[in-house]
Amino acid sequence: MADLFDSGTPASPQTTDAAARPGPLADRLRPATLQDVIGQRHLLGPDGALTVMLSGAMPSLILWGPPGVGKTTIARLLADRTGLHFVQISAIFTGVADLRKVFETARNRRANGKGTLLFVDEIHRFNKAQQDSFLPHMEDGTITLVGATTENPSFELNAAVMSRAQVLTLQRLTLRDMELMTQRAEKELGAKLRLDGEAREALQEMADGDGRALLNLVEQVAAWGATETIDRDTLAKRLQRRAAQYDKSGDAHYNLISALHKSVRGSDPDAALYWLGRMLKGGEDPRYLMRRITRMAVEDIGLADPQAQAFCLQAWETYERLGSPEGEQSLGNAVVYLALAPKSNAGYVAFKAAMKQAGETGSEPPPKHILNAATSFMKSEGYGAGYAYDHDQADGFSGQNYFPDDMKRPVYYVPVDRGFERELGRRVDWLVEQRAKRGKG
Template sequence: MCPMADLFDTAASESGPRAERPAPLAERLRPATLDDVIGQTHLLGPEGSLRVMLDGALPSLIFWGPPGVGKTTIARLLADRTGLHFVQISAIFTGVADLRKVFETARNRRANGQGTLLFVDEIHRFNKAQQDGFLPHMEDGTITLVGATTENPSFELNAALMSRAQVLTLERLSLRDMELLVQRAEKELGKKLPLDGPAREALQEMADGDGRALLNLVEQVAAWGATESVDRDMLAKRLQRRAAQYDKSGDSHYNLISALHKSVRGSDPDAALYWLARMLKGGEDPRYLARRITRMAVEDIALADPQAQTVCLQAWEMYERMGSPEGELALANAVVYLALAPKSNAAYAAYKAAMRQAGETGSEPPPKHILNAPTKLMKDQGYGAGYAYDHDQADGFSGQNYFPDGMKRPVYYVPVDRGFERELGRRLDWFVEQRAKRGKG
């Protein structure tokens, strides 16, 4: 086996005038038409929603999706397709004075018979007042706005702006899309990448659904000048895996905690561990995870396994004592326990039903027989009269009514036939039967 250094051509370039550096591969491969765009077939396919829009006047749009999936490219191609002048700005670098100039130029352009497609990258970074500033220019046709955001527009954009634009979701590129992109890059480069099958797949995985990141990686690999096929391990040594997209205060934060919660609820410990790991790798605060994991025990396991809550609290305390990374294993243990525990939301559903009815019944007082009577006046008014002390009953159960007088007895709690709640169900059935026998239901 030859050493790694022998696989790569390290010969110095010949002396002489330096050739002009070619444009980056991502720029050279920028699609010239909408048909050239890889991915987003739900928008750009024959029946795609964006294709249908092109049959009429192009409305203002919001592109919502992760980085490197074609938001800027598609906006530019839409301008070409509709004959609009393309203007691109970024909310990060554009202030109020810059926006005024953009709108004024667009107004002059419109007076000369040409419209403007204004592409605003990172539009969610504009504040409310700045977002409101687009509205009159959208309404009078001065601009057709195409905004791009990686954050959920429902939370980050004004309702007024959202009502004047259609939101289109762009998806991260699939492995099939990434392979097509690599093939297109190889054609542009005029050579195949020196990667075996597993390494080629690993290269695509490193890009994490980001086409621009993939082309940057392809460019690096092509520059090695390898003379023999590179395997997966060697590729991993030469390249760093791209950090997964994760914003602890953004949309991906809520998506991943939702995935963790639903994996636990669905009794899948492997999936639950995966999403836990994704969040920890992304830098999530383990204390936030400890709190949410404990919430899962209360909401989704509850009385089917009362021990689950104790397991979560102990894991939380272990993390506080040990810190990272050792304490994170305690959280992983709790996640596995919850995923495999019997599930029940019966108590949660009962609590919500009781809260609803408590709001509907207003200020109905308790029945007088269960009220304390510390004064003679209260005794004279019947407080406490007829109360049956349950411990004095032979079976420890009086069967008295504890709801407001005149209120039809509701049923909130319906235990599931799983775990410890199966035993609670048997107890409840006995109480219901005894209450009916004694005619006090």
């Protein structure tokens, strides 16, 4: 809805009849072809994934991306491009009975030689049974499904749907995209916005990569009919919105979160608080920050302080209960705690090494003595034979092998001599010693 013709030419200051046309600006400026869509060049450019895909039979698709980047528009244009009948439903308002009618109508349409592109907005809101109902109609060609979601499809969609559809990731619109969109809107409205350079950029930053939001803001500013040039502060005051101080989807976003993460890893609570403050002042979502802060606890503190992860989760819960701005203090407490905590990435390194080797030796079976003998046949095959129950040992340790029989025993976890992990290191050393003794015995 928010994607426009990418003319690439500045708007004309001359007045036209465009401003008098009915309907929201976003509706009036829908692109007519996929080539006219602003943004998503990685999908729609000459070598883009979707461009290449359209050279053959179009598969079912899942369009994953933030709001206002053109998911609905692209789906409509795909139907035009492929000659399919376009049907749009929303998972929020569509029930089982509605789906049955959609599928029945699509079957009748197919019998008459016309295919159906079924666009499902917010597809992640369908439950498992509803998602499963699409499968037979996708498989027999009754529908070509194009689902749109703002949530990670690997978490929200059934594996069966995912296996039958190609996931395409749409990106937030860049500031260059937003400028092209602003120019196109000005051309449609027949006049340039009365904004100075900083205010114009601030307007685009306020939209936060959402083209639909930008067009709503442009339409609002144009309606003021200003005769004097408006600066950044005046714009923020009139719109009652804080002008973003950095692009949350651009380089500054990644630079600042990197600075925060490395300040915590470097045990500098003052620097960590400074970068946290910079991001909060810039309008960053505190929930995004809490996700990253909790990740720091898992990745950089690890088992040197097992309470760090729980502390972050409690801080997150505190924020959710208090909200902004009061709850933001809990984020500050969390980064101070993490910065001062002993550091270890031993668990992180061990997990990555284990995952790598698991991928290389994925077909190796477990040793039979640790397999469960659930049936008499399995027992006769040696399942569970020779298993030593650790709780029956005086020290609670049998020293048996739990790796595949033909696999040389690796070492993934090497604890550091810091914090609680110092105690874990002593435990690891004792286990290695006991395993060696019992292996010789």
